[in-house]
Amino acid sequence: MRRLAVLAFVLFAGEARAQNAEISLRACEGGDASACASLGSLYETGSAGLQLDYARAYRLYERGCRGGAAFGCASMGRYLERGVTVPMNVARAATMYESACNGGYSYACGDLGRLYVDASGVTRDVPRGVALLVKACDAGHAASCATLGRVHRTSALDLAKSAHFEDKACQLGVMFSCAMLAEAYHRASGVPRDEAQAQRLSERACAGGENLGCSNIALPRLAQLREGWCSHDNWNACMQVGGQYEGGNGVPREASRAATFYELACTHGNAIGCYSLADLYRKGTGVRQSDERAASYDRMACTLGLQQACRSK
Numbered sequence: 001m002r003r004l005a006v007l008a009f010v011l012f013a014g015e016a017r018a019q020n021a022e023i024s025l026r027a028c029e030g031g032d033a034s035a036c037a038s039l040g041s042l043y044e045t046g047s048a049g050l051q052l053d054y055a056r057a058y059r060l061y062e063r064g065c066r067g068g069a070a071f072g073c074a075s076m077g078r079y080l081e082r083g084v085t086v087p088m089n090v091a092r093a094a095t096m097y098e099s100a101c102n103g104g105y106s107y108a109c110g111d112l113g114r115l116y117v118d119a120s121g122v123t124r125d126v127p128r129g130v131a132l133l134v135k136a137c138d139a140g141h142a143a144s145c146a147t148l149g150r151v152h153r154t155s156a157l158d159l160a161k162s163a164h165f166e167d168k169a170c171q172l173g174v175m176f177s178c179a180m181l182a183e184a185y186h187r188a189s190g191v192p193r194d195e196a197q198a199q200r201l202s203e204r205a206c207a208g209g210e211n212l213g214c215s216n217i218a219l220p221r222l223a224q225l226r227e228g229w230c231s232h233d234n235w236n237a238c239m240q241v242g243g244q245y246e247g248g249n250g251v252p253r254e255a256s257r258a259a260t261f262y263e264l265a266c267t268h269g270n271a272i273g274c275y276s277l278a279d280l281y282r283k284g285t286g287v288r289q290s291d292e293r294a295a296s297y298d299r300m301a302c303t304l305g306l307q308q309a310c311r312s313k
Contacts, residue, residue, distance in 0.1 A: 021048035028060070033067025036060045040075060055085045065096070070103030077111060081121075090121030101132065110136025110144030117151050126155055137165065142172035149177055159190030170201065175208035182216060209236060219250020230261065239265035239273040246276070246286075255286025266297065271304035278309070 021042055027035035040060030046052035058079050064072025077096035080089045094115050100108030113132030116125045130151060136144035149166035152158045163184045169177035182201035185194045198216070205213025206222070207229055214222060223244045229237035242261030245254045259280050265273025278297035281290045301309030 021050055028063070031067070033064045033069040033072065035064075036067065037064030037069040037072035037075065040064060040072065044075075054079075058085050065099070068103065070100040070105035070108065072100075073097075073103065074100035074105050074108035074111065077108065081111075081115075090115065092121075094121045101135075106136050106139035107141045107144070108136075109133075109139075110141045110147070113144065114147050117147070117155065126151070137168060140172065142169050142174045145169035145172060146174045146177045149180065153180075159184070161190070163190035170204075173208075175205045175210035176212065178202075178208070179205035179210050179212040179216070182213065186216070207234065207237070214240075219244065221250075223249075223251045230264065233268075235265045235268040235270045235273070238262075238268075239270045239276065242273065242276060246280070255280060257286075259286045266300060269304060271301045271306035271309065274298070274301035274304065275306055275309045 021039065024035045024039040024042065028039050037060065040057040042048045042050050043053045043057040043060065058076065061072040061075040061079070065076055066072075073096045077093040077100065078084070079086055080096060081093035082088065094112060097108045097112035097115070101112055109132045113129040113136065114120075115122050116129030116132065118124075118129075130148065133144045133148050133151070137148055145165050146169035149162050149164075149169055152162035152165060163181060166177040166181040166184065170181050178201045181191075182198045182205065183189070184191050185198035185201065187193070202213045202216040203225060206217060206225065207213075217225070223241055226234075226237040226241035226244070230241060238261045242258040242265065243249070244251050245261065246258035247253065259277060262273045262277035262280065266277055274297045278294045278301065279285075280287050281294035281297065283289070287293075298309045
């Protein structure tokens with residue numbers, strides 16, 4: 001019964017998303033600029049039953065921007081800055097970010113600020129860039145807080161402000177900022193030395209997939225942490241602790257245990273876990289040698305997008 005209920009919920013949710021897309025389409029065709037921009041985001045992510053289509057997303061963002069939707073202008077800026085489906089044009093991206101920022105979309109202020117401090121597409125203007133970044137950071141734009149941490153660390157050389165903004169970015173989920181803040185506490189750089197806090201921040205960054213955080217944790221402790229994260233469905237941590245057991249890094253070398261962790265990671269969509277497990281079966285290390293199973297796990301890794309596994313098939 002529970003499986004039927006879950007299936008019914010999934011089908012209902014899918015139908016609801018499709019209806020939302022249809023509503024946005026009708027509203028966009030009726031002249032609602034915000035609806036056009038929202039529909040663009042659905043095509044960009046392939047959501048609500050729509051096929052992923054960056055070119056169509058850009059056209060919808062452009063339509064929304066022309067109609068006054070600041071989010072549409074900001075999204076055009078992203079595409080122009082990176083050259084997604086349109087020729088790269090950072091100067092025009094800056095214009096789009098400025099239009100979105102002036103239209104009330106605070107996150108675009110941060111994108112524009114980043115261009116000013118990095119002299120990308122515009123003339124360098126650090127004070128103006130910092131002011132724009134602060135506006136976006138105060139609005140909750142994590143990347144802008146992280147950029148402010150970098151700017152104050154490298155350009156302004158105000159380590160206390162750098163730590164302040166790295167802390168804000170860390171709280172908003174930027175794991176690199178958590179790792180940099182850990183370094184600040186370890187070196188007493190802009191904050192008092194606090195090794196316990198440095199350790200906590202390093203562990204948080206590592207759990208979030210930031211290798212800089214992992215590099216500051218002793219290997220035995222790192223293995224212990226990764227096993228715990230693995231047991232709470234962090235499949236990348238399963239793959240990583242498998243690697244520690246295979247190589248004997250901070251734990252006894254135990255290939256059979258490595259295989260167990262690799263299999264957990266693989267069965268939950270971790271390509272490297274599949275590839276590493278294939279290698280154990282190919283060599284007969286920790287498992288019974290089987291070219292057939294090795295090839296099977298290589299195929300899984302390839303399907304999951306790991307190109308080197310495709311060459312191993």
